[in-house]
Amino acid sequence: xxxxxxxxxxxxxxxxxxxxxxxxxxxxxxxxxxxxxxxxxxxxxxxxxxxxxxxxxxxxxxxxxxxxxxxxxxxxxxxxxxxxxxxxxxxxxxxxxxxxxxxxxxxxxxxxxxxxxxxxxxxxxxxxxxxxxxxxxxxxxxxxxxxxxxxxxxxxxxxxxxxxxxxxxxxxxxxxxxxxxxxxxxxxxxxxxxxxxxxxxxxxxxxxxxxxxxxxxxxxxxxxxxxxxxxxxxxxxxxxxxxxxxxxxxxxxxxxxxxxxxxxxxxxxxxxxxxxxxxxxxxxxxxxxxxxxxxxxxxxxxxxxxxxxxxxxxxxxxxxxxxxxxxxxxxxxxxxxxxxxxxxxxxxxxxx
Numbered sequence: 001x002x003x004x005x006x007x008x009x010x011x012x013x014x015x016x017x018x019x020x021x022x023x024x025x026x027x028x029x030x031x032x033x034x035x036x037x038x039x040x041x042x043x044x045x046x047x048x049x050x051x052x053x054x055x056x057x058x059x060x061x062x063x064x065x066x067x068x069x070x071x072x073x074x075x076x077x078x079x080x081x082x083x084x085x086x087x088x089x090x091x092x093x094x095x096x097x098x099x100x101x102x103x104x105x106x107x108x109x110x111x112x113x114x115x116x117x118x119x120x121x122x123x124x125x126x127x128x129x130x131x132x133x134x135x136x137x138x139x140x141x142x143x144x145x146x147x148x149x150x151x152x153x154x155x156x157x158x159x160x161x162x163x164x165x166x167x168x169x170x171x172x173x174x175x176x177x178x179x180x181x182x183x184x185x186x187x188x189x190x191x192x193x194x195x196x197x198x199x200x201x202x203x204x205x206x207x208x209x210x211x212x213x214x215x216x217x218x219x220x221x222x223x224x225x226x227x228x229x230x231x232x233x234x235x236x237x238x239x240x241x242x243x244x245x246x247x248x249x250x251x252x253x254x255x256x257x258x259x260x261x262x263x264x265x266x267x268x269x270x271x272x273x274x275x276x277x278x279x280x281x282x283x284x285x286x287x288x289x290x291x292x293x294x295x296x297x298x299x300x301x302x303x304x305x306x307x308x309x310x311x312x313x314x315x316x317x318x319x320x321x322x323x324x325x326x327x328x329x330x331x332x333x334x335x336x337x338x339x340x341x342x343x344x345x346x347x348x349x350x351x352x
Contacts, residue, residue, distance in 0.1 A: 003323065004288055014027065015042065028067070039075060052122065054122075085097060085100060088165050090141060132181065139193040183212060215239075215240075217245055246271070265305065271304060274299065297323060
């Protein structure tokens with residue numbers, strides 16, 4: 001068994017225009033001060049990382065990573081969530097996602113998609129230059145508007161969507177394989193890969209590609225009423241990344257999973273800071289320890305109530321309290337009487 005690494009912090013929710021959140025030096029010092037040992041970095045945050053240089057120059061990566069180390073944290077992974085989202089966008093969401101792309105590309109969906117693919121490929125190359133083995137991302141979505149089967153979906157609609165999604169991602173997965181980096185799709189509502197069944201549909205279409213893997217975030221399963229512990233057992237060989245995020249689901253006579261179009265604070269399902277929700281993290285950390293998970297426990301702060309900086313500081317200690325330092329020996333070794341083949345056969349009544 002292996003002891004999980006952590007705590008680490010996903011920086012996406014903290015990047016901002018003011019210090020210490022507007023520079024690489026400032027935000028890494030702040031994360032270390034909060035008690036984190038690692039940081040997961042969104043490659044879309046130009047104030048933190050020059051992605052073009054990171055993809056081309058190992059020297060730049062060594063210096064960039066070295067500055068973080070001097071400040072007390074390591075870089076655990078890069079994330080390309082924003083860019084991955086743009087690899088597949090249904091027309092209904094074109095305007096909603098326009099802000100994710102550079103301004104000159106807005107209104108040009110083909111150019112935007114090409115830019116997104118290039119960005120994810122650069123993030124994989126940068127990951128290789130940094131010596132990392134996994135990258136977080138979103139799959140994007142073509143079929144999501146048709147999630148609920150009313151009106152009745154035309155025959156072949158979903159299959160066509162997943163065929164196209166797989167075709168767009170296959171070259172990226174092949175590049176990931178060349179880089180030795182796993183692509184970890186965050187299984188997330190709003191993405192075509194939003195649960196195990198949809199991930200399986202995608203995996204079949206990319207021929208079980210070894211680099212097509214999962215980012216496990218139990219908060220998204222709570223809001224879907226999906227069994228996240230069983231999910232760990234089913235996909236243990238594909239789960240390569242872990243976001244530690246809490247959530248609660250409290251259905252009422254007025255709303256359930258769909259939330260009635262209410263804002264986050266009024267929804268039946270809400271993201272919460274660690275320890276304030278319903279996720280059974282003791283069971284999750286136990287399962288991950290037993291399945292020899294090699295990655296980091298990365299806090300992703302999202303809460304509709306608590307201040308982010310409070311959630312971040314509390315999250316570091318929460319993860320530290322839940323990581324299980326695995327045992328190197330069996331608890332009953334003290335009673336080991338020793339044995340050999342002859343003694344075993346004698347105990348079973350098999351001696352000549």
